[in-house]
Amino acid sequence: MIDVYRDLCASAGAAFRASEVWLAPHSMADQLATHPLVNQDYVLIDTLEDIAPARDGFVYFPRPIRLNDLHPMYGLAWHMQLTGEDLAFSAETITDTRLIPTRLPPQLANSIRLPLAPYCPNSLTTHVYGKLVSYGNPDPFGAPDAATVLALVLAFWDLRAPMARNAEDPGDPSEDEDTVSVVQQDGPLPGTKKSAHGRKNKRSTQSGPKRRIRVIRESPYLPARAPDTREDGPAATEAGAMAPEPIPQPSWKDETLRWEVSMKFQNRCPNPHQHRAIIEAGGECKPTKVPVKAHFNGPKGRDVDPRRTVRIVPDRS
Template identity: 55%
Template sequence: MPHAAPPASRTAVHHAHQAERIRAQLANFWGKPIKGLPRGMDLLQAMHLTATGRDVDYAPEALGLYLTMCSNFADAYRTSDVWVAPGGMADRISRHPFLTSDTVVSGNLEDVAPARDGLAYFPTPIRLDDHHPLGGIAWHMEGTGDDLALAVETITTTKLLPTRLPQLLADSLQLPRAPYCPNGIITLYEGVLSGYSNVNLFGAPSPATTLALLLAFWDLRRPTPASNGLDDEHAADEDIVSVPQYTSTGTKNTGRSRKNKNSQRPARKRRIRIIHEPVHTPATDTQAGPAPDASGPTWKDDTLRWEVSAKTQNRCPNPRQHRAIIEAGGECKPVRVRVKEHVNGPKGRDVDPRRTVRIVPDRP
């Protein structure tokens, strides 16, 4: 029988409130209008123009695209699932194979995505090279099958954005009046990856790195949700905290009548998911401990086999020449490949029904 998870700590609850604030503030930023246009319209236009070098006066059709994107982002934030990442996840994401290898095989996004619309808040920001530290990452999915479209936002501290922008653009840009702001947007549709932000000016990762960040979070996220809530097996790996739903003016009771205060209804609640640290995360210790026993069990020795069901994946048609093609400015459009049902892992081992890659003994 799995052990029940302890109640969420005060720090975790504080982070849950912060994540909900970010979700509500970004929903208002993309959806709340100023003089008839969404607040985020100015930022999206500045990102796109600095990335493409085109003048919006010569591309009036782009205005419709901006409005549609702002509306879709706002709608997605209103219904997004929200996660609070543990402190060590930022470092694990930055060292994830998706970030350190030349190619990334994403597979079927609909199968691996924990939610069609989601927001991950990182209390310990993700730091990559000389980019702005990322306090969050959000994704929005539309359509299904071959018509599936994915949009990803990287989120950083608002006050950092003007530090790299030209003075004229920094003075004129309407940034959100909130601690966090998107600094990069990418889209993935029909295998084509597009970016809407100048990497150098906005301090955002490249489109390929942003996609790798998202897939790394999906891969490291624990646990895998059950179809209708958390099951007993995963209940000890994640906390669910209900916090008041924030609006543009904060949280407040909504009264049916100003005269009758007893008729006020409580503020709506939102469920925030707090991910626990994985058990194999080493404990922080300033003193060097004894050298590990080389004769003891290792992850590789304790790894069991796991089953992979039949599905389809997006694969590069030129895996051996992929890096050279990309460096030359070309494009490798992924092709849909059917993967047969099979078993992965070292041969001769037992099959783990939980589909666990690493078996780690409980820490004392």
């Protein structure tokens, strides 16, 4: 059994490195939590190969999926091997690494060695020859059961259906997605070392391979507003009462004015891009004082507000 589990982890790790990656919008987590597939008593599986947007995939949720008292799920990953009747399917849920020891027995929680990454898998589910299996005991790790993991993956596939992409070129993102490329590995490539001679050895400091990420736009997944059926006034309800007028939402773009910032010193992090990773790994970023010149903040071309107006952010909770 241990050898089988190691093989599964090795194949899943290879799938992580070669998978299609999506960045989900904030509203998608709520839609997945309330999706019919996730909230019904059973899940019917057709041909996984026909409905999957990619054979190997990973999706990250900035706002995690929350189900009951389980750990929040910041990511879903799936991996397919072989084809047809021999198809082997596996899926993983990704959660906050710091939450892993919260449900373990105290003696085990104190001795466990957690990874340094901010997120890590907390469940592994497989579907082979019609059998759905969950490896490990998911309860101490705050992980959903095998059926729920499969339902979550299928629910995401339902939202990101293959036909939503360009049928002529499957590599092109759909009109509801933007594409960005990021470096897979920070720092110099393996086998090279940083040169102390500046530009003499450029190849030693070249960046690693890039990975394409599909950024799903927020607009298609925001709840639609009720259609306005008014002709001369608000539409009447069935009981004859008048529908209330919609409350206009404030817009910081329209209502924000510029404000003056005088000369001062501020504490700044010397490593702003790596600050979160350094803190979560147990390191420390000592702030340094830097001078800030006198300037004006806010949209250009606006009047200066002596009350220092800040931008208005609509409440989307």
